[in-house]
Amino acid sequence: MPTTKGPSVPADVLTIDNLHVSYRGVKAVEGLTISIPAATMTCIVGPNGSGKSTTLKAALGLVERTAGAIRFFSQRVDKVRERIAYVPQRSTTDWDFPINVFDTVLLGTYPKLRVFQRPGTVEREIARRALMRVHMEDFAHRQIADLSGGQQQRVFIARALAQQADILLLDEPLMGIDAASEQNIIEILRELVAAGKTVVMVHHDLSNVENYFDHIIMINQRLITQGPVSEALTGQNLTATFGANLLGIGE
Numbered sequence: 001m002p003t004t005k006g007p008s009v010p011a012d013v014l015t016i017d018n019l020h021v022s023y024r025g026v027k028a029v030e031g032l033t034i035s036i037p038a039a040t041m042t043c044i045v046g047p048n049g050s051g052k053s054t055t056l057k058a059a060l061g062l063v064e065r066t067a068g069a070i071r072f073f074s075q076r077v078d079k080v081r082e083r084i085a086y087v088p089q090r091s092t093t094d095w096d097f098p099i100n101v102f103d104t105v106l107l108g109t110y111p112k113l114r115v116f117q118r119p120g121t122v123e124r125e126i127a128r129r130a131l132m133r134v135h136m137e138d139f140a141h142r143q144i145a146d147l148s149g150g151q152q153q154r155v156f157i158a159r160a161l162a163q164q165a166d167i168l169l170l171d172e173p174l175m176g177i178d179a180a181s182e183q184n185i186i187e188i189l190r191e192l193v194a195a196g197k198t199v200v201m202v203h204h205d206l207s208n209v210e211n212y213f214d215h216i217i218m219i220n221q222r223l224i225t226q227g228p229v230s231e232a233l234t235g236q237n238l239t240a241t242f243g244a245n246l247l248g249i250g251e
């Protein structure tokens with residue numbers, strides 16, 4: 001696709017313009033305008049209830065917005081859905097659903113299949129490799145519900161890998177997981193970004209933002225700031241985002 005920008009200017013792969021979302025009349029996100037540059041690892045941070053999950057869901061069209069324009073790769077989400085992988089916040093998912101690890105990862109290959117096409121040898125190989133990358137191949141036949149939080153989250157990362165998407169939206173994938181799983185996930189995501197993919201992650205732990213991310217979006221219903229971590233992660237912006245009481249940082 002031709003672009004009007006010069007080749008040295010990285011394109012924005014996701015733009016959200018003036019997003020407003022309310023739940024039964026109560027405002028959750030107000031006038032949010034953000035852009036996510038290609039091939040970056042971007043975090044979205046903000047206090048509980050500040051609209052982080054809502055922003056991802058609204059971008060994907062999973063919750064209704066009262067206003068706002070969303071573009072992925074300069075297109076409407078419905079045109080490019082198979083290029084977008086999404087891992088929802090874990091507590092909101094139904095863990096009793098009876099499905100094993102391998103089939104969960106295989107689901108990642110479905111968006112690229114033709115209507116009525118079943119996953120075949122190629123798809124099974126993609127799923128197997130994705131599982132190996134998260135070191136979960138020995139758990140292929142286990143039920144998702146029987147895994148630890150970190151193991152579950154690695155399986156969902158594997159499903160996103162199997163989708164071979166160009167942008168990954170991950171809602172707090174590191175929340176409540178073990179350190180080894182966290183390192184595994186970060187390593188994989190950094191490799192994807194190095195290969196030109198874009199990662200957007202809602203993230204709760206401010207202590208490792210500088211280590212993990214290139215770009216940061218700070219929100220509290222409205223946009224506080226966005227930019228490279230080295231410029232945007234200032235005390236002033238943190239106070240504006242989280243309020244004066246920052247005692248909870250890094251816990």
Ligand code: ADP
Binds near residue numbers: 023024048053054
């Ligand atoms: P975060 O992910 O930053 O913790 P959310 O986007 O989940 O915040 O929620 C933003 C606000 O919207 C909160 O006040 C929350 O209680 C409210 N909210 C979220 N989902 C719903 C829903 N399905 N129905 C009603 N209110 C909701």
Ligand code: MG
Binds near residue numbers: 171
């Ligand atoms: Mg959330």
